Amino acid sequence: xxxxxxxxxxxxxxxxxxxxxYGTGFEDPxxxxxxxxxxxxxxxxxxxxxxxxxDDALVSAQRLAEWTTRAPELEEEVAxxxxxxxxxxxxxxxxxxAGQVDGTGRDEDxxxxxxxxxxxxxxxxxxxxxxxxxxxxxxLLVLSSWRLAHFARLVDHPDxxxxxxxxxxxxxxxxxxxxxxxxxxxxxxxxxxxxxxxRKALELVGPYVGELFTAYDVRDEVVDVLRQVxxxxxxPMPVYRPLPGAGRAGDHTExxxxxxxxxxxxxxxxxxxxx
Amino acid sequence: xxxxxxxxxxxPNEWSVGKLVSMTTTDSAGAPPxxxxxxxxxxxxxxxxxxxxxxxxxxxxxxxxVRQIAQHAHSEIIGMQPEGEWITRAPSLRxxxxxxxxxxxxxxxxxxxxxxxxxxxxxxxDLTNRLIEGRQKYSSIFNYPTRSFADVxxxxxxxxxxxxxxxxxxxxxxxxxxxxAMVRICKEESFHQRQGYELLLTMMRGTDxxxxxxQDAVDRWWWPSLMMFGPPDDASPNSAQSMAWKxxxxxxxxxxxRFVDMTVPQAEKLGVTLPDPDLKWNEERGHHDFGTPxxxxxxRVITGxxxxxxxxxxxxxxxxxxxAWVRAAATAHAARSGERARKGTAA
Numbered sequence: 325x326x327x328x329x330x331x332x333x334x335x336x337x338x339x340x341x342x343x344x345x346y347g348t349g350f351e352d353p354x355x356x357x358x359x360x361x362x363x364x365x366x367x368x369x370x371x372x373x374x375x376x377x378x379d380d381a382l383v384s385a386q387r388l389a390e391w392t393t394r395a396p397e398l399e400e401e402v403a404x405x406x407x408x409x410x411x412x413x414x415x416x417x418x419x420x421x422a423g424q425v426d427g428t429g430r431d432e433d434x435x436x437x438x439x440x441x442x443x444x445x446x447x448x449x450x451x452x453x454x455x456x457x458x459x460x461x462x463x464l465l466v467l468s469s470w471r472l473a474h475f476a477r478l479v480d481h482p483d484x485x486x487x488x489x490x491x492x493x494x495x496x497x498x499x500x501x502x503x504x505x506x507x508x509x510x511x512x513x514x515x516x517x518x519x520x521x522x523r524k525a526l527e528l529v530g531p532y533v534g535e536l537f538t539a540y541d542v543r544d545e546v547v548d549v550l551r552q553v554x555x556x557x558x559x560p561m562p563v564y565r566p567l568p569g570a571g572r573a574g575d576h577t578e579x580x581x582x583x584x585x586x587x588x589x590x591x592x593x594x595x596x597x598x599x
Numbered sequence: 600x601x602x603x604x605x606x607x608x609x610x611p612n613e614w615s616v617g618k619l620v621s622m623t624t625t626d627s628a629g630a631p632p633x634x635x636x637x638x639x640x641x642x643x644x645x646x647x648x649x650x651x652x653x654x655x656x657x658x659x660x661x662x663x664x665v666r667q668i669a670q671h672a673h674s675e676i677i678g679m680q681p682e683g684e685w686i687t688r689a690p691s692l693r694x695x696x697x698x699x700x701x702x703x704x705x706x707x708x709x710x711x712x713x714x715x716x717x718x719x720x721x722x723x724x725d726l727t728n729r730l731i732e733g734r735q736k737y738s739s740i741f742n743y744p745t746r747s748f749a750d751v752x753x754x755x756x757x758x759x760x761x762x763x764x765x766x767x768x769x770x771x772x773x774x775x776x777x778x779x780a781m782v783r784i785c786k787e788e789s790f791h792q793r794q795g796y797e798l799l800l801t802m803m804r805g806t807d808x809x810x811x812x813x814q815d816a817v818d819r820w821w822w823p824s825l826m827m828f829g830p831p832d833d834a835s836p837n838s839a840q841s842m843a844w845k846x847x848x849x850x851x852x853x854x855x856x857r858f859v860d861m862t863v864p865q866a867e868k869l870g871v872t873l874p875d876p877d878l879k880w881n882e883e884r885g886h887h888d889f890g891t892p893x894x895x896x897x898x899r900v901i902t903g904x905x906x907x908x909x910x911x912x913x914x915x916x917x918x919x920x921x922x923a924w925v926r927a928a929a930t931a932h933a934a935r936s937g938e939r940a941r942k943g944t945a946a
Binding site for chain 2 (some may be wrong): 412433511514597
């Protein structure tokens, strides 16, 4: 390896962008996939489905990003970022698909940066503050189990793009769920303190689980996963007390608006800028 | 990495000393005399071959390496903070993904480097405590604040650039595990540097306000970046021994000059001005002349009086302390699982 090579070539052309994971000239995340919508698919409904799933992913990724430099161990720093990056990638693909089919031609950033809290359709569990590591793990366990169960069905969606996004997501979510399950068992079985924190976390997520099952008919799969994990961890199942309203209908907690204000702050301060 | 194709083990393996045994206190029967070990070590260094974890090495070499690798690891971890602040605020989803991945890479670099230090008998938890208690340092560059999103680009360009200048020669460092970690790290750093520079190119093609943000960030980060190469050679106490041991390959001033020479044309292409009235090409030397960094400022920042020292340490300390119950739970669960497995086997 020449000492100077990487540095000297910096100002030269960027023709070999495809080598880079995120590319420097990477514009369309759906490049190469047949984007024609098959006959019979309701495009407005398809866009609605994509935006809701993208909002869940973006808001979750934002919360995971808040763990950066605050995780309990370096391995967790890397893992939480990995999960956040996967979800961010899912959000980008889903927003792009929505923009292609809803007739507005919006790009991914138009969905993420220009809409207000009322327009977001994420479930409320995703927007709650991170709390302690136990709460973040329990939330991740519930959300990843739910999303995975739903994605496993979307793999057969008539829209080939959504089906492809789901197929990619299934692999990622399987890891997210495994990570959350492993930590749930460690914390449930670990010390008195970690056990107590896990019980508390399960109590806190309880009210936000109901709307997940209203959104998608995957209750049995999710309950089955939660039962296995809580049993192995020596923890009780969460109690699904109902909470009025639904994130999918635009009802949110007071936590979403500040999360979006931060996420959108630079983009909105310089609306004419290019990034 | 080529490894050691021509390596010949002149001293039989059974004479090699485990990583936790200090040679200076070893005089058990059968061990070779220290002179012979030293001679073998010196010859390995002279042949430009690698020292590996199980090889004998002088205590000073081990100590110097542990100190340098630990400081490097700490720098990666503390270095996540200034840019990490902007992940949640990145102005496009693409920039958010790039920055998130970059900061994650830094955590990964910290992990490889702590592992390299562990091959010398150090312990990650102990090194972390030394950092948190202020007994070990990290690069002073991370004690400066990030004031706008342009700082993310300028850090990529200057700070990762300076790190590459410093670290590429370390890929040939005499200590094998360190050299190999550096190969991987340098590849990723060069990728980060391109991304930073590309962000700046994009911003310079944007609005006047964006161009002003870039110039402002360049003005703030230029001198601290030059200080990343350390004090001038005549005031760098540990350099000579490190160079003799081939832990280090070039002097601070040589690397600083190289950084300036490489950066000047990049600044021109970008359309920014480097904030140094004395910066000009010297035909005779074949290098750029440049002004003298404010060494009293470097000293101040190193000794704890930089703009963000307290904030950086506080964040790291809080994360460590708030994570203590998680680590304790993982340890307790692992111990209990091990016990259950043993009972299961016995039964």
